[in-house]
Amino acid sequence: xxxxxxxxxxxxxxxKEIIEVVKKSERRATVSVNPDSILKxxxxxxxxxxxxxxxxxxxxxxxxxxxxxxFSMDASGLVLNIHVILDKExxxxxxxxxxxNASNWIEREMHELFGIDxxxxxxxxxxxxxxxxxxxxxxxxxxxx
Amino acid sequence: xxxxxxxxxxxxxxxxxxPELFKLYCDGEIVKDIKWETGYNxxxxxxxxxxxxxxxxxxxxxxxxGICSTSHPFAFANAxxxxxxxxxxxxxxxxxxxxxxxxxxxxxxxxxxxxGHFLGxxxxxxxxxxxxxxxxxxxxxxxxxxxxxxxxxxxxxxRDIEDGKISLIRKIMGDVKSKTDxxxxxxxxxxxxxxxxxxxxxxxxxxxIDYGAVGPTARASGLAIDIRKDDPYAAYPLxxxxxxxxxxxxxxxxxxxxxxxxxxxxSIIEQCLDRLEKVKGQDVNVKVREIPEGSGTGRAEAPRGxxxxxVVSDGSNSPVRHKIRAPSYVNIATFKKSCIGxxxxxxxxxxxxxxxxxxxxxxxxxxxxLNSGERIMNANELINISVRKTNELKKNII
Amino acid sequence: MGFKDYCFKKSLWVFHFGGASCNNxxxxxxxxxxxxxxxxxxxxxxxxxxxxxxxxxxxxxxxxRDKERLIEIYNQAPRPILVVAIxxxxxxxxxxxxxxxxxxxxxxxxxxxxxxxxxxPKPEAIIAGIVKLVSK
Numbered sequence: 001x002x003x004x005x006x007x008x009x010x011x012x013x014x015x016k017e018i019i020e021v022v023k024k025s026e027r028r029a030t031v032s033v034n035p036d037s038i039l040k041x042x043x044x045x046x047x048x049x050x051x052x053x054x055x056x057x058x059x060x061x062x063x064x065x066x067x068x069x070x071f072s073m074d075a076s077g078l079v080l081n082i083h084v085i086l087d088k089e090x091x092x093x094x095x096x097x098x099x100x101n102a103s104n105w106i107e108r109e110m111h112e113l114f115g116i117d118x119x120x121x122x123x124x125x126x127x128x129x130x131x132x133x134x135x136x137x138x139x140x141x142x143x144x145x
Numbered sequence: 146x147x148x149x150x151x152x153x154x155x156x157x158x159x160x161x162x163x164p165e166l167f168k169l170y171c172d173g174e175i176v177k178d179i180k181w182e183t184g185y186n187x188x189x190x191x192x193x194x195x196x197x198x199x200x201x202x203x204x205x206x207x208x209x210x211g212i213c214s215t216s217h218p219f220a221f222a223n224a225x226x227x228x229x230x231x232x233x234x235x236x237x238x239x240x241x242x243x244x245x246x247x248x249x250x251x252x253x254x255x256x257x258x259x260x261g262h263f264l265g266x267x268x269x270x271x272x273x274x275x276x277x278x279x280x281x282x283x284x285x286x287x288x289x290x291x292x293x294x295x296x297x298x299x300x301x302x303x304r305d306i307e308d309g310k311i312s313l314i315r316k317i318m319g320d321v322k323s324k325t326d327x328x329x330x331x332x333x334x335x336x337x338x339x340x341x342x343x344x345x346x347x348x349x350x351x352x353x354i355d356y357g358a359v360g361p362t363a364r365a366s367g368l369a370i371d372i373r374k375d376d377p378y379a380a381y382p383l384x385x386x387x388x389x390x391x392x393x394x395x396x397x398x399x400x401x402x403x404x405x406x407x408x409x410x411x412s413i414i415e416q417c418l419d420r421l422e423k424v425k426g427q428d429v430n431v432k433v434r435e436i437p438e439g440s441g442t443g444r445a446e447a448p449r450g451x452x453x454x455x456v457v458s459d460g461s462n463s464p465v466r467h468k469i470r471a472p473s474y475v476n477i478a479t480f481k482k483s484c485i486g487x488x489x490x491x492x493x494x495x496x497x498x499x500x501x502x503x504x505x506x507x508x509x510x511x512x513x514x515l516n517s518g519e520r521i522m523n524a525n526e527l528i529n530i531s532v533r534k535t536n537e538l539k540k541n542i543i
Numbered sequence: 544m545g546f547k548d549y550c551f552k553k554s555l556w557v558f559h560f561g562g563a564s565c566n567n568x569x570x571x572x573x574x575x576x577x578x579x580x581x582x583x584x585x586x587x588x589x590x591x592x593x594x595x596x597x598x599x600x601x602x603x604x605x606x607x608r609d610k611e612r613l614i615e616i617y618n619q620a621p622r623p624i625l626v627v628a629i630x631x632x633x634x635x636x637x638x639x640x641x642x643x644x645x646x647x648x649x650x651x652x653x654x655x656x657x658x659x660x661x662x663x664p665k666p667e668a669i670i671a672g673i674v675k676l677v678s679k
Contacts, residue, residue, distance in 0.1 A: 208637075210565055211567030275578040
């Protein structure tokens with residue numbers, strides 16, 4: 001099946017970087033990877049496998065800052081989530097926006113709401129607040145005891 | 146040395162027409178750069194969602210956008226039903242699809258009206274909105290409200306469509322079809338509209354792929370993506386219909402795609418109504434006990450493109466994280482490609498063709514001089530300039 | 544009759560300010576001008592500048608960025624001006640009242656003369672509200 005084929009090819013090319021693969025159904029799968037490899041994996045998915053970048057969603061949990069990059073394979077309806085966990089104290093990861101424009105705004109928004117630093121982003125300015133909330137305050141972060 | 150075009154603005158305070166969504170930086174007549182300012186519509190919905198129960202979130206997401214009012218609950222319902230592994234009944238699928246397609250019809254007619262307004266064809270505006278009214282009456286009859294229908298719940302719909310209403314729905318669909326023929330004829334065959342919209346605001350297929358654009362914006366550039374076909378949900382795999390594409394990538398192609406989609410929607414609704422009569426007596430709700438821990442992805446095809454909802458649950462009553470991506474988020478970014486290099490009068494039209502939510506289009510743009518940074522035109526003046534160009538063209542053609 | 548009554552005797556020119564809204568109310572307001580309800584036959588026009596307006600329609604839950612604009616616009620409005628808060632969001636904040644970006648319902652920012660509740664209020668309700676306000 002398409003999904004299995006895509007996951008197999010991903011494992012072939014990036015075996016060392018993949019931490020876990022969870023296949024929920026024929027059209028939904030999540031692959032957890034090492035954050036340092038995100039640029040190579042995204043490049044493979046976008047250029048070689050022809051997937052479309054939908055959006056990225058960030059979540060603050062006890063393990064740190066988790067980001068899910070959602071890619072879509074339109075031919076088969078597969079949504080492939082690439083999942084990374086970033087460090088609690090200093091969350092940073094390479095930006096994908098030099099490769100395609102689709103991730104430009106969402107990375108700015110995640111920077112503004114969660115405080116995640118996207119390295120080499122073309123212009124990491126504020127997108128939605130423009131000085132409405134104080135510097136260094138990241139509204140979507142949670143308090144964990 | 147650039148020529149500064151200054152149009153007297155009158156006793157306006159520069160701050161007055163803000164918040165602007167788009168600032169067009171112009172050198173003479175040509176748009177050289179665009180800056181997009183946002184945040185005026187930021188309501189913190191993703192955060193609010195975490196404090197509401199699953200059933201309450203439907204009322205919240207419905208009000209993200211008034212025009213795509215069904216698509217967000219649709220995608221959210223798909224996401225939550227995926228987490229909990231709920232199978233909905235056939236009758237539910239048909240009812241959900243009928244509501245979704247009715248919404249597509251009213252949204253496309255609304256857009257046709259607005260495009261007419263920007264071109265200076267106010268009659269098209271008035272007619273399109275007048276023929277939209279019967280569709281809103283249908284909504285009121287089925288759901289109780291003209292907008293914000295609150296029809297969805299986890300596992301089903303809140304109201305059934307009784308047999309007695311079906312014949313009225315069919316009759317109104319027949320009316321809408323004949324009126325759409327009228328509008329299509331008026332818009333598609335007019336030489337002035339051809340010259341105003343063909344070759345304007347072109348987006349190539351490569352641009353569309355680079356920006357990840359979706360919906361009619363992408364389909365007008367030849368990319369055949371439609372969530373109803375790619376990742377089927379509700380009744381779409383059960384009825385016959387086709388994905389409409391066009392090759393030009395310009396404003397004309399976008400208008401063509403939207404007008405032709407209205408006919409497909411009418412066909413889908415008629416097929417669903419036929420099937421409804423076959424599944425009489427089926428329940429429209431499935432009993433839901435609780436939403437287990439996990440995450441789910443829900444997608445739906447709104448009139449503007451793909452709506453994406455990602456829900457993370459921890460077994461409690463409310464979502465832990467609810468990520469919402471509306472189609473305009475990716476589509477609006479394409480203005481960098483379609484508007485730069487155009488004249489000011491065409492830029493407004495190119496922006497409108499992307500079809501951001503109406504509110505965004507109303508307070509849409511202001512023009513600034515590239516070198517001095519001085520504001521030279523506000524939104525109404527931009528529309529006037531577009532109308533003037535149409536009148537000039539009319540004189541030459543007719 | 545007083546100066547105020549004289550001003551509002553005939554056709555009203557309306558300026559619409561949308562805050563952070565979902566656009567439902569905006570569309571219902573525009574619907575009032577379309578052929579089914581057709582307020583234009585009474586001379587009621589939507590104008591592009593607050594300086595020309597008799598009535599200021601405000602809808603949407605106001606967030607912090609809009610608050611400054613709203614105050615600015617209210618200050619520029621020529622007197623007498625009638626302010627109408629439309630929709631649940633305009634009256635009380637609606638479903639967005641507990642949001643982190645909410646900056647107070649309209650009547651905490653500028654004085655309001657009439658409230659038209661509903662989500663969204665039907666065009667008939669908007670017309671009834673304006674008529675009631677003017678014939679007061």
